[in-house]
Amino acid sequence: MTTLKELAKLLNISVSTVSKALNDSHEISENTKKRVIELADKLNYKPNRIAQQLKTNKTKIIGVILPTVTNPFFAQVLHGIETSATTNNYDIIVCLSDESLEKEKRSLELLSNGSVDGFIMAVARESQVKEQSGHITDVIDNKIPVLMFDRVVNEISCDKVIVDDFQSVYDATEYLIKKESREHILLVSNIEELSVGKLRINGYQKAIENAGLKPKILKLSKVENVEAHVYQYIGDHPETDAIVSIDHITGIIAINMAKKIGKTVPKDLSVIGFGYEHTQLLSSPKISIIHQKAFDIGKMSVELLIDHLNTEDHQLQTIIVPIDLKLGESTK
Numbered sequence: 001m002t003t004l005k006e007l008a009k010l011l012n013i014s015v016s017t018v019s020k021a022l023n024d025s026h027e028i029s030e031n032t033k034k035r036v037i038e039l040a041d042k043l044n045y046k047p048n049r050i051a052q053q054l055k056t057n058k059t060k061i062i063g064v065i066l067p068t069v070t071n072p073f074f075a076q077v078l079h080g081i082e083t084s085a086t087t088n089n090y091d092i093i094v095c096l097s098d099e100s101l102e103k104e105k106r107s108l109e110l111l112s113n114g115s116v117d118g119f120i121m122a123v124a125r126e127s128q129v130k131e132q133s134g135h136i137t138d139v140i141d142n143k144i145p146v147l148m149f150d151r152v153v154n155e156i157s158c159d160k161v162i163v164d165d166f167q168s169v170y171d172a173t174e175y176l177i178k179k180e181s182r183e184h185i186l187l188v189s190n191i192e193e194l195s196v197g198k199l200r201i202n203g204y205q206k207a208i209e210n211a212g213l214k215p216k217i218l219k220l221s222k223v224e225n226v227e228a229h230v231y232q233y234i235g236d237h238p239e240t241d242a243i244v245s246i247d248h249i250t251g252i253i254a255i256n257m258a259k260k261i262g263k264t265v266p267k268d269l270s271v272i273g274f275g276y277e278h279t280q281l282l283s284s285p286k287i288s289i290i291h292q293k294a295f296d297i298g299k300m301s302v303e304l305l306i307d308h309l310n311t312e313d314h315q316l317q318t319i320i321v322p323i324d325l326k327l328g329e330s331t332k
Contacts, residue, residue, distance in 0.1 A: 080298020169203035245273035285329030
């Protein structure tokens, strides 16, 4: 493996000059930088990460803790995180909490021993339900930055990247009321116990209240056969003329169950759900979605965390990523 010393000898310059050139120091001329980089590329030079870590006290690694990657939203966020980390010359270590408080604790403990410079995380379902977050504040108290996205703990002071969950569902519900004249709008959810679920339900309820209508909520987080419950509700409540799903799957289930009962979507019943770029390809008719822009959330999370790591007087921020109501064929 080529070393800095060997590069310096071949170029007839000092080791210090080679190091500074590779780090794009303003002290080194552009011509010298070009010579150094070209030779380093030719000889496939790789910097000694351990030596760099000892010198700078930084690993250039970000710990990422996700509840799951089977949910396409988190998979897309991870894609954004990995892409942005690579662009900024960082690596990532990914741990899955599997929605478990204990696994989330273990992941933080495992990586907070000097393995990473900071964390990007979405809080596990069990952590939110049990309202336990002391393990996260312990990491922050030890001067390791934590950035939360999507599922956040409001009481913890840290950087956050979120969407406006309340407003997004308020706007979707209002669209159904004002643009489509729907009056019997059902909200379906399998995430009502999570922070994002509560905000989305509040947005729906506010829009319904402002229109003088009656809220109807079908909670499915503890239900085993979701399809059967949705099918039964639509069958028992034929007046239902619209459904708002606040997760990535129950909206598609609603379309399928409505068709099974014999309703035409969107003539008899409109459906709006949450989703990502390719969600509309998963149903027929193509579902209208609240587009969360998961890739952008991942990208912005990395940029904000790196700013925290590199700025001495970093001011904590909450970035709200704008979302779109992307209409498909399941609304008029």
